[in-house]
Amino acid sequence: MRELINVIGLGYIGLPTALMMASKGLQVTGTDYDAKKVQNLQHGHLTFEEDGLQELYQKALENGITFTEEYQEADIYIAAVPTPFDKTSKKVIADYLIRAIENILEKCKKDSVIVVESTISPGTIDNYVRPLVDRENKEHNKAIQISHAPERIIPGKMVEELIHNNRTIGADSPEIAERIRKIYASFCQGDIVLTDIKTAEMSKVVENAYRDINIAYANELVKICKEAGVDVYELIQIANKHPRVNILTPGPGVGGHCISVDPWFLVGDYPGLANIIYAARKINDSMPEYVLKRISELMEQEKIESVKRVGLYGLTYKENVDDVRESPTLQLLENMKHHLATGIKVYDPYIREDMVENQYHDFHEFIKEIDLLVVMVGHDEIKEKADEIKDKVILDTRNVITGSRVFRL
Ligand SMILES: NC(=O)c1ccc[n+]([C@@H]2O[C@H](COP(=O)([O-])OP(=O)(O)OC[C@H]3O[C@@H](n4cnc5c(N)ncnc54)[C@H](O)[C@@H]3O)[C@@H](O)[C@H]2O)c1
Numbered sequence: 398m399r400e401l402i403n404v405i406g407l408g409y410i411g412l413p414t415a416l417m418m419a420s421k422g423l424q425v426t427g428t429d430y431d432a433k434k435v436q437n438l439q440h441g442h443l444t445f446e447e448d449g450l451q452e453l454y455q456k457a458l459e460n461g462i463t464f465t466e467e468y469q470e471a472d473i474y475i476a477a478v479p480t481p482f483d484k485t486s487k488k489v490i491a492d493y494l495i496r497a498i499e500n501i502l503e504k505c506k507k508d509s510v511i512v513v514e515s516t517i518s519p520g521t522i523d524n525y526v527r528p529l530v531d532r533e534n535k536e537h538n539k540a541i542q543i544s545h546a547p548e549r550i551i552p553g554k555m556v557e558e559l560i561h562n563n564r565t566i567g568a569d570s571p572e573i574a575e576r577i578r579k580i581y582a583s584f585c586q587g588d589i590v591l592t593d594i595k596t597a598e599m600s601k602v603v604e605n606a607y608r609d610i611n612i613a614y615a616n617e618l619v620k621i622c623k624e625a626g627v628d629v630y631e632l633i634q635i636a637n638k639h640p641r642v643n644i645l646t647p648g649p650g651v652g653g654h655c656i657s658v659d660p661w662f663l664v665g666d667y668p669g670l671a672n673i674i675y676a677a678r679k680i681n682d683s684m685p686e687y688v689l690k691r692i693s694e695l696m697e698q699e700k701i702e703s704v705k706r707v708g709l710y711g712l713t714y715k716e717n718v719d720d721v722r723e724s725p726t727l728q729l730l731e732n733m734k735h736h737l738a739t740g741i742k743v744y745d746p747y748i749r750e751d752m753v754e755n756q757y758h759d760f761h762e763f764i765k766e767i768d769l770l771v772v773m774v775g776h777d778e779i780k781e782k783a784d785e786i787k788d789k790v791i792l793d794t795r796n797v798i799t800g801s802r803v804f805r806l
Contacts, residue, residue: 399424402580403471405497407434407464409654409720410514410548411477412443413450413555419457421583426471427464438464446719446747449556468504473580476501477514477548480521482658487665489518491525498526502533505541512544512577516655518662519599544568544577545594547601552653552718563587567597606660606674613677615647616684619806630796630805647806649773649794650684650725652714657681657723685729687806688794689736692771695804699790701768705740708767711774712745712752716795719747725794726773727753742767746778764789772798 400423404415407429419425429435434444443454478493494515501511511530513522522545530541545567550558564585568574574591581589592600615633622629633644651657660678663671692707701707714724721727726743730753733739743756744763757763760782764770770786772779775795779786783798791803 400472401426401469402473402475403428403469403501404475404477405429405468405501406476406478406493406515407431407438407444408477408479409445409552409555410550411475412438412445413447413453413550413559414475414477414514414548415462416450416453416457417556417559417584418580419460419462420453422460423580423583425457425462426469427462428466428468429464430466432466435464435466447552447555453556468500470504470506472506472509473577474501474505474509474511475514475546476511479654480515480517482661482665487661489521489662489665491517491521494521495525495529498529502529502541505539507539508541509539510542510544510573510577512546514546514548516547516601516605516659517545517598518602518666519595520666521598522594542569542573543594544573545597546577546581547597549601549604552720553715560584560586564589565592565597565600566590567592567594569594602659602662605656606663606671606677609651609656609660609681610673610677611645612648612651612656613680615645616650617680618644619647620687623806628805646796648684648725649688649806650728651681652722652724652728653720654722657714682728685725686732688725688729688771688773688792689732691792691804691806692769695769695790695792699769701790703740705742706766706768708742708744708757708763708770710744710770710772710779711776712743712748712756713774713776716775717747717777721748721752724774729773745774746776761785 402418402423402425404411404427407427415425415427437444443450476497478497480494481490483490522543526543530543533539534541547565549562564581564587566574566577566589578589578591619629622632636642636644660674664675709726712724712726713719713721742763743753768790770789770791772793772795775797780797791798793803794806796805
């Protein structure tokens with residue numbers, strides 16, 4: 398009998414993971430409490446776009462993957478539910494995870510393993526998951542085990558990275574770690590490192606804090622260089638000639654579900670110790686406001702009188718994806734509410750539904766209405782349309798457009 402894997406949460410992480418496992422011949426059921434999502438998947442419709450996902454979906458369907466709203470009586474559970482942070486305490490909000498674990502425990506059989514894939518702050522499993530599992534084991538003699546297998550994949554390259562990234566698996570014993578390793582090894586060609594649960598929890602948030610700090614360094618240089626009258630992009634190019642220096646590219650802020658969220662867990666749990674991590678978060682969160690300042694400066698310089706003649710290109714948090722979570726453009730629009738002027742126009746080729754005020758769905762309509770174009774996201778589309786925006790004043794926060802009237806951060 399093949400083991401049944403029940404993937405809980407069919408979002409950006411759970412869905413590709415479930416499809417990947419099924420495509421490799423594992424027996425998989427994907428479960429989500431969002432009825433519409435489940436219905437779409439049951440009826441042949443993917444719920445988001447991603448390179449290679451359609452092919453994976455077809456293969457998984459051929460191999461018998463099923464989708465349900467009900468938790469299954471399975472051997473392995475993989476929980477990929479949201480783990481946001483509390484904006485005040487900065488700590489992880491474990492409510493989705495707790496609910497998922499409670500539902501799993503109602504269904505699961507003896508000796509099953511619950512793998513938490515969600516990103517969690519160090520100690521989350523000991524504080525929230527283990528007490529529930531221990532109680533169930535004691536009351537119903539079930540011997541359920543826990544593992545943590547944090548996910549590193551990035552939107553835009555999810556399928557490729559699922560196969561090629563290295564992974565970390567945390568478990569309470571080498572036997573359980575090995576049982577889970579075998580499942581991931583069915584598709585993962587990277588190294589799979591086995592460790593304890595807390596180290597696995599810590600590794601994921603530390604990796605994202607590292608990325609955040611490095612981005613913050615580039616963003617801090619933008620502000621220093623502006624003050625000093627130095628071109629930050631040229632400066633970074635020169636500095637990166639040093640054999641041991643690799644400064645990242647600055648930008649309008651950090652969005653997405655990982656880098657802009659996970660470092661906060663360490664700030665919330667280790668106040669007074671996570672100092673660089675905290676400073677980096679503040680610098681990156683200040684960038685949308687900095688872009689607003691640059692917009693005002695350029696409007697004055699180029700005699701653009703109304704913010705209604707300004708257009709933000711891009712709503713997503715990175716190029717060529719449809720994920721808008723925590724995006725710098727949304728942060729900027731939120732900040733704008735505190736300023737008197739409104740009416741700024743917005744367009745993103747990847748966002749088809751109406752999400753914000755004054756949003757356009759046609760590039761030409763959008764361009765017609767504006768004099769100052771602010772490139773917030775470097776989608777391929779805007780690079781390809783460089784000819785069509787030649788007559789505009791451009792604030793290019795991503796350094797992807799060239800031209801005489803192009804200004805940078
Ligand atoms: N998106 C990324 O790029 C990324 C990368 C690495 C890690 N992660 C982590 O993976 C986890 C999941 O993120 P995501 O981006 O897939 O989130 P998501 O919001 O795209 O998907 C989560 C899904 O879980 C479902 N859900 C929530 N609670 C449930 C429950 N109790 N039972 C059943 N379904 C439930 C929701 O309906 C939703 O479909 C998070 O911890 C996140 O930090 C995300």
